[in-house]
Amino acid sequence: MKENDFIVQVRNVSKIYRRGEEEVHALREISLNVTRGEYVSIMGPSGSGKSTLFNMIGGLDTPTSGSVLIDGFRLSELSPSQLAWVRCHRIGFVFQSFNLIPTMTALENVAIARIFAGVPPAQARRDAAETLERVGLGHRLHHLPSQVSGGQQQRIAIARAIVNKPSIILADEPTGNLDLHTGEEIINLIGEMKATLGITIITATHDMKMLSASDVVFWIKDGQLERSARKGEIKIEIGTIDGKTLA
Amino acid sequence: MDEPSLSPSSREIPDQYPIPWSVAFQVSWAGVRRRIFRSAITMLGVVLAIALLTYMLITESVTDALVALNLDDLNLLLQKAGVDIFSASRVDSMTILLIVLSLITCLVGIINAMLMSVTERIREIGTLKCLGALDSFIVKSYFIESSLQGFLGTLLGMIIGLVVAILIATIHYGRYPLAHFPWGDALSALGIAALIGILLSIVASIAPAYWAARKEPVEAMRVEE
Ligand SMILES: Nc1ncnc2c1ncn2[C@@H]1O[C@H](COP(=O)(O)OP(=O)(O)OP(=O)(O)O)[C@@H](O)[C@H]1O
Numbered sequence: 091m092k093e094n095d096f097i098v099q100v101r102n103v104s105k106i107y108r109r110g111e112e113e114v115h116a117l118r119e120i121s122l123n124v125t126r127g128e129y130v131s132i133m134g135p136s137g138s139g140k141s142t143l144f145n146m147i148g149g150l151d152t153p154t155s156g157s158v159l160i161d162g163f164r165l166s167e168l169s170p171s172q173l174a175w176v177r178c179h180r181i182g183f184v185f186q187s188f189n190l191i192p193t194m195t196a197l198e199n200v201a202i203a204r205i206f207a208g209v210p211p212a213q214a215r216r217d218a219a220e221t222l223e224r225v226g227l228g229h230r231l232h233h234l235p236s237q238v239s240g241g242q243q244q245r246i247a248i249a250r251a252i253v254n255k256p257s258i259i260l261a262d263e264p265t266g267n268l269d270l271h272t273g274e275e276i277i278n279l280i281g282e283m284k285a286t287l288g289i290t291i292i293t294a295t296h297d298m299k300m301l302s303a304s305d306v307v308f309w310i311k312d313g314q315l316e317r318s319a320r321k322g323e324i325k326i327e328i329g330t331i332d333g334k335t336l337a
Numbered sequence: 338m339d340e341p342s343l344s345p346s347s348r349e350i351p352d353q354y355p356i357p358w359s360v361a362f363q364v365s366w367a368g369v370r371r372r373i374f375r376s377a378i379t380m381l382g383v384v385l386a387i388a389l390l391t392y393m394l395i396t397e398s399v400t401d402a403l404v405a406l407n408l409d410d411l412n413l414l415l416q417k418a419g420v421d422i423f424s425a426s427r428v429d430s431m432t433i434l435l436i437v438l439s440l441i442t443c444l445v446g447i448i449n450a451m452l453m454s455v456t457e458r459i460r461e462i463g464t465l466k467c468l469g470a471l472d473s474f475i476v477k478s479y480f481i482e483s484s485l486q487g488f489l490g491t492l493l494g495m496i497i498g499l500v501v502a503i504l505i506a507t508i509h510y511g512r513y514p515l516a517h518f519p520w521g522d523a524l525s526a527l528g529i530a531a532l533i534g535i536l537l538s539i540v541a542s543i544a545p546a547y548w549a550a551r552k553e554p555v556e557a558m559r560v561e562e
């Protein structure tokens with residue numbers, strides 16, 4: 091596979107957190123590649139380093155050693171302003187706890203991301219309305235986050251993540267705060283974004299249902315890549331996965 | 338780690354678009370409006386301090402004007418109200434001390450209230466940075482927010498101070514204060530109060546705004562429930 095088919099490259103990334111005397115090795119020399127346009131799930135027990143890895147890929151935190159490349163650009167070589175540009179235009183973040191701005195309506199929450207991309211406010215609101223329509227919330231434009239359900243809040247967050255047409259959605263446990271049924275709807279919606287917009291999806295999850303939507307699954311454990319599997323191979327292994335991670 | 342860079346030149350990635358003040362203003366104004374109760378608490382300190390200042394200044398110019406009239410029955414009323422009609426200056430050092438103290442308290446109050454509201458919104462700031470907000474946007478929006486609260490508080494304080502000063506003067510001296518209201522002096526008194534109020538709010542906004550901008554986007558990812 092050609093080098094530039096990989097939209098995300100993680101190369102020998104280590105992350106050590108220091109709490110006084112104690113050192114926590116959250117990631118140990120982890121390397122992995124994500125192919126453009128694929129749906130990637132990262133699985134692993136609690137504390138295995140999934141969120142730490144996400145923070146590195148999103149350029150929210152810097153590795154202790156190793157490097158992360160997005161679209162071939164080494165994040166560590168970018169200025170804070172360029173990094174903000176990458177977060178704005180290339181990456182759509184989806185959070186476990188939705189992270190909507192409580193004082194902004196659904197429309198404003200989505201429009202603000204568009205405004206950061208340099209779009210004039212009036213146009214930003216039109217784009218936001220269109221995107222909310224796309225995620226099935228055309229009838230909730232002027233509601234505050236507190237006035238809609240958790241599933242709907244996550245839909246707003248997904249609209250916010252895709253409004254700038256990013257190449258990647260980074261979703262750390264997007265269904266963690268949702269019930270089973272709503273979680274499934276959100277996974278389907280994220281899958282749809284991959285299918286219709288060609289966005290590369292990277293999610294972390296404990297949720298076995300996520301796996302059916304995935305093209306690739308990476309298992310990480312103690313900050314290391316334990317193994318990976320592609321779509322065809324996943325089903326065969328599910329029995330063992332079940333036994334391993336859900337035990 | 339030190340392998341030669343295979344990446345294309347990082348210069349190909351543009352700088353992030355800086356949000357203009359006008360747009361930051363729209364965003365912050367909406368926030369202040371929706372958090373009106375919270376904003377009111379922040380404003381309260383400014384309102385009280387500026388009301389006191391305005392009251393003192395207006396009362397002084399009204400008494401000055403009445404003393405200048407030099408009418409017998411009015412002089413009697415003035416003396417009954419404890420005004421020394423023969424002295425040129427009627428503001429004693431205690432009053433000035435009181436005003437200065439109230440202004441300092443107000444300054445500390447705004448800074449404290451703003452720092453608290455930044456702490457409450459660490460996750461919000463982190464989220465905005467994940468969406469591509471630059472530090473400069475965070476500085477702008479928090480600066481605008483606390484200045485706005487300062488301006489509104491100043492305006493409200495001036496109105497309250499003016500109304501109370503006229504009310505009390507009318508109680509003491511009947512129809513004279515309004516009939517001979519010193520418009521010019523009162524206007525410059527209001528100007529001084531406005532200037533001090535606005536200056537105070539701007540000075541108090543700077544530290545919280547920069548503190549807010551230093552919050553890291555990683556904070557947004559952390560789940561605290
Ligand atoms: N800011 C931090 N300071 C110190 N240690 C940290 C910090 N963040 C994470 N860690 C530690 O790093 C390790 C990996 O944490 P991480 O949050 O990446 O795990 P995770 O796989 O996302 O877990 P979960 O499934 O519970 O979300 C854990 O041992 C955690 O305690």
Ligand SMILES: [Mg+2]
Nearest residue numbers: 140141142262
């Ligand atoms: Mg996590």
